[in-house]
Amino acid sequence: MEKPSNLLLKLTRRLFTDTDEQNKFIDALINPQPFHPCIIWCKEKPKETPFILAESIPWQPNFIERLSLPEKPGKHPLHEQGYFYCLDFSSVFAASTLLAINQPIKYIVDMCASPGGKGIFAWRLLQPDLLICNEVIGKRLGMLISNLKRCHIQPSLVINQDSSIFAQEIPLSSNLVIIDAPCTGQSLLAKGIKAPGCFHPSSINKSANRQKRIIANSAQIVAPQGYIAYMTCAYSPEENEQVCQWFLKRFPQFKAVEVPHLAPYQSHLTSVYCYRMFPQYGLGAGSFTALFQNTDHGDIQEMNLDNSSLKTVFSY
Template sequence: MGQPSNLLLKLSRRLFSEERDRDAFVAALTTPQAFPSALLWVQPRPQVVPFAIAPPLAWQPAWVDRLSGDQRPGRHPLHQAGAYYCLDMASVFSAAVLGAIAAPVESVLDLCAAPGGKSLLAWKTLAPTQLWCNEVIHKRVRILISNLKRCGLTEALVFNLDPQVFAEQLAHGASIVIVDAPCSGQSLLAKGDAALGCFHPVNIKKNAGRQKRILASAAQTVAGNGYLAYMTCTFSPEENEQVAAWLIKKFPQFTAVEVPALADYASPLVSFPCYRLWPQSGLGAGGFTVLLHNRADTAAAVNLDLLTAKGLKIYSSD
């Protein structure tokens, strides 16, 4: 067991009022564990699933299986055939807010899409007519396209654009916008991965600033009566509740939406509805999620031709 840093201990005191909860949180991050994988079925589930399946959770979609024990679904022929996508249950938790939206929807834009799990979850949950997947980091675009292609999303469009371009050229044009934001990645520690400087105030402040910039563009892209889903894989309030509160203040047409399936996971740090999965739960490495509704009656301005006219390359997943 690694020794907790003073910054981690300080964070635990901010997050939990009870000492036992602080100790459990710190232990989860300093003693990494292997979390069981989940399968997102993009093809019909076979009558006999070749894996040991754990009981479903209240917020788990019917087309997701939670595996039990140490299994390797990524090595099975069904994976190569595109029958399912492997992901962490923390990702399923974050995307569970999408279940509070009535399906089908016209369009979904995933602004930080690679490697593709949230896009696939949105596609299964919301059955959008249009699915737009954006990844700012160029080297990750190929991974995103490969995963979408393997899973059969050949009609999805993949972009490699700054989020501000969508705010300008797709203003109020997306029914749903997903921001799985780049963050300090504190939950990576629970899986034994490296996240250097993840508790340092300078790093946290830098990430919060980047998240706000992305969300400001996202807010301008959401159609009237549409939704913005914001999520991270970190624990600092500066990157989670405080960022969501900032967005609600800056864009008062947005209000946080209650998600009944996640009621037991409501954050105790703010009065508006948002949700946290803790690493000590044993369900996943942890994360934060909130669903925001755009109450404004704003006309859409969808014009993909303008994006191509600007000379910005659009990749099709086919």
């Protein structure tokens, strides 16, 4: 095994007390193995599946399928025709907190949307009246728009704006805000992708501060009884449990929602309902996820997207 860096060792010891688990985690990052590809069916499935399927997870929605290795769904003609969207099962795990929502969802804002997987999952599951996909980084808009258009995700809007503008323009209006927060991307290593500096304290703290600002702005647009789904693809507690604890202290009207099917993945680093998947489990590269509900009662504000700073880049 390649020798892990001191920063990786330090994080590993914070995450796991068991030496065997520490070694498995480090090995998953240093010697990455392929994970089963996964798809979201955006249209009705063909009567005969074009893929060899892997074993499904008990809670897996019927529009999600895990495929056997070495299936390459992105090269299948149905992909170009918009029948499905390809993603890592870690993303399905993170988005699956939405299965705990048991009320109609009219408006969804995907605050950090590109390339679109979490928003498409939410659209497929909750069937909202409108999916608003925001991406603040201009060079990431093309991929987001392409995926929404190819998969016929409608009605949907794409906006290119800072989260603070949403807080100013459409307060208390969204039934669900998805925050797939910008992070250090530590789980990229489990996919065999380099992520320089991802374990450095300065990178982690920078990400955590940005995440807190985004979730604080997002909290202001959540309607009474609405939800925030927070998720990252990082392992460090500063970007995950500590952000959630800070958020609940700063916004006491929100509560963490228990997600029963994820109970085996409850984070041992906090008593808050937060869930983690690690790469050594063999399902995906890893992710962190939590669902919060605004417990306030009151009127939902009208979502007025006209004549505001929230200029639409693309609509479908």
